[in-house]
Amino acid sequence: MIISVINTTQLKKEEVQKKLRAINRQLAEDFKRYWHRDIELRLEGWTGKTPDPKKPINMRGDAVLYLWDQVDVDDAIGYHDLTGVGVPFGFVFTELAAELGEDWSVTLSHEVLEMAMDPEANLLAEGPHPDPKEDGRTVFHWYELCDAVQGSKYEIDGVEVANFLLPLYFTEGDEHRNHNDFLGTGLGSFQVGPGGYAGFLDPETGEHDTWIRPRDNKATHRLVVKQQHKGVMRADRHKGRERDAAIVDKNTVHCEAVIFELDDTVALPERLHTAQQLARTVLGDGWELQRSPGDPNEYDALYRGSTAIGFAQAWQLAHELAEDDAVVYAEPSLSFPVAGEFEQAHDGPARALRASSRGSSSHKAGTEIPAWGLELCRVPKAWQRIEAEHKRPGAGVRVGHPDSGYRPHDEMDATRVMTQIDFDFLGGDSETISNKGNHGLATASVIMSGTGGVDDRIKGPALHAEIVPLRVTKPGWIRPAPVLIGGGMRRLRDAIDHAVKVHC
Known part of the structure; x- marks a missing residue:
């Protein structure tokens, strides 16, 4: 990590x-x-x-x-x-x-x-309440490695660093001589050292809470200072946090559909009725059913509700759907914006989109030449072998390209960008050229950029391949943005079907 x-x-x-x-x-x-x-x-x-x-x-x-x-x-x-x-x-x-x-x-x-x-800040360990007055009743401790011993520290190369807990601290069996932290302060399992505190989820109240040792002025001062600042304490973040707010934002992940396939044993005349009944009883209201264009057994339940459905809820619905004997599999189609794109249109000529490869900005060692990536992958040597056989690199290859669309550029050979057979799976039409197609242009250039001219600054390895733009992603700020998720599984599936039909 x-x-x-x-x-x-x-x-x-x-x-x-x-x-x-x-x-x-x-x-x-x-x-x-x-x-x-x-x-x-x-x-x-x-x-x-x-x-x-x-x-x-x-x-x-x-x-x-x-x-x-x-x-x-x-x-x-x-x-x-x-x-x-x-x-x-x-x-x-x-x-x-x-x-x-x-x-x-x-x-x-x-x-x-x-x-x-605990990168997700969601792990808990079952153990006794840290307050002896609670007679050891069970609570769920935060899996925080430093809170209980934050009153102690040590040095490495003259730099102060935090003491931390060891694995057996989060068990009820005591380690030999209570060696439950790196510095070996004698702290027992689930206990709190001077200056430290314990955070936990109390199952009796359903609330997250903290506990410090009585008359521990240093720990008390620390908690008071932290509580003066909004959201610094983890307990405060858990209390009343509106986690669903993130999934309502159009720039974050949400569910657009649930895809499911029926078993072949369901008779053909009954399949549509069965699919409709499943969508209605399992998914509920706000869903529109469509048959998949590429598979007669596959259906798309498109979400039309007004409240966004997040990642966890989407998968829960898919799992519930898959539990039915008539369903072979079910999975959500999730969507969020692609990296490096913006809602507003970009000003200036298309040439500016590639300005970073032409400008005078400093380069990292080994990247001064625009084609450094090709050199690193030994692509020029592959070209020599292909040309020795009197062939052209990429000639005869047609690439289906699911991304954010396409934006013309003077170093992209327009005769090899097959806009006559492209498709926009967001807009439902054949117009993929967009002023929001920056990411699509960038990734297409990695594949087949170059007109064969000596002045080409950027070249793709497949210099003579054709490419079919297939727009499946939305503009936004999210980084990184894998097209597999960012474009939505359903749109990506349809783009692959289309690519096959146009002989990619």
């Missing part, structure tokens, strides 16, 4: 890198030997002004942590949580760390360790 770190503060890069290096040593040499997970921090660039948890546009790894000065980010959901599309993210506020009397490296180490173990 790679966690991208985005520095939006005035901290010098050298200082940030020094502390990331120390925490990476902690992850590799201390954390991994107990928890058996490979985690690495990587400092990334910063391309925005305000982080939006639903749009982690700077992320290059599997999760993202922002270094931020003041706790003034609108609707920032505390330290670590999930974006609207399930990407783990978090904030480390340097001024809050100073207010709590600790170096921000300790806070960063704390959040990294907890994100590494």
